[in-house]
Amino acid sequence: MIIQGKKVEAVFEKRLNRFVAMVNLEGKSIKAHVPNSGRLAELLNPGAMIxxxxxxNPLRKFRYDxxxxxxxxxxxxxDSILPNKLITEVLKNNKNDPKEVIIGKNDKKIRAMFEYDFVRPEVKYKNSRFDIGLGMKNEMGEKDGIKYYLEVKGVTLVEKNIARFPDAPTERGTKHILELVEAKREGFGAGIFFVVQRQDAEAFSPNDAMDPAFGKALRQAAKAGVDIFAYRCVVEPDKIELQKPVEIRM
Known part of the structure; x- marks a missing residue:
């Protein structure tokens, strides 16, 4: 996926709050937006290159992200928004041209997702929303409702080549997993896709030390038949691409 916009390197100084940080750009300290509510403690340290x-958008409060x-x-x-966009793009592109499938060649569960007729972002399920919904068309060619719910999580933390999520407690993330379990029990397809936003991970594991409730919910989901995927990415200043699946260790 191409990452649009002009990029420039800078030096991280300090984080003011979850979404604002001070950075040094060409010798000048300025405020920049942090598009991620996670802690990112191992990445955004004083002196780190970013x-x-x-x-x-001239109406934006801060000029840089x-x-x-x-x-x-x-x-x-x-960028916590990128994983959702990336998976949506992959599903849509592979649906439009099956010859361009870049993931799932050896994964029947992923290949099955390409068989749906349409991809819809931000789909409602009862009182909540999931990142992506997949559905089929009826005999009249009309969209016939969502059949598969998919939640996407971006992963930035890697320790000793093991990607871990979350890097901060997430009640919302746990709630989403339990709702996927409920959807699965009601007969829908359900999955959670962990996008490791770096290329040095060999495996994925829930971060029990940070949020044991999330890990417990994820294991419950796996036992209930919810599909769990974890892929690492190749990251360059102008693009991000899914590279390969990593081992999932529960």
Whole structure:
């Protein structure tokens, strides 16, 4: 997926709150938007090299977004919106041209998702919303409702080559998993896709030390038949691509 916009490298100084940080750009300290509510403690440290994207919206409060950070010479995407866009694009593109399937060649569950007729973002399920809904068309060619619910989570934390999620307690994330379990029990397809936004992970595991409730819910989902995927990415200043699946360790 192409990452639009003009990019420039800068030096991270300090985080003022969840969404605002001070950075040094060409010798000048300025405020920048942090598009991620996670802690990012291992990435956004004083002196860390980062990548900024300049916004084209003149109404934005801050001119720059922090979209990437360097960690041990590895470029890590920290934009929490990108994983959702990436998976949506992959599902749509592979549906439009099956010859261009870039993931799931050896994964029947992923290949099955390409068989749905349409991809819809931000779909409602009871009193909540999931990131992506997949559905089929009826005999008249009309969209016939959502049949598969998919939640997407971006992962930035890697410890000893193991990607871990979350990097901060997430009641909302746990709630989503339990709702996927409910959807599965009602006969819908359900899955959660962990997008590791860096290329140095060999495995994925829930971060029980940070949020044991999330790990417990994820294991419950796996036992209930919810599909769980984890793929690492190749990250460059101008693009991010799914590279390969990583081992899931529960």
């Amino acid at each position: 990548v900024l994207r300049e916004t084209e 922090i979209i990437m950070a360097y960690k041990d010479n590895i470029l890590v995407s920290v």
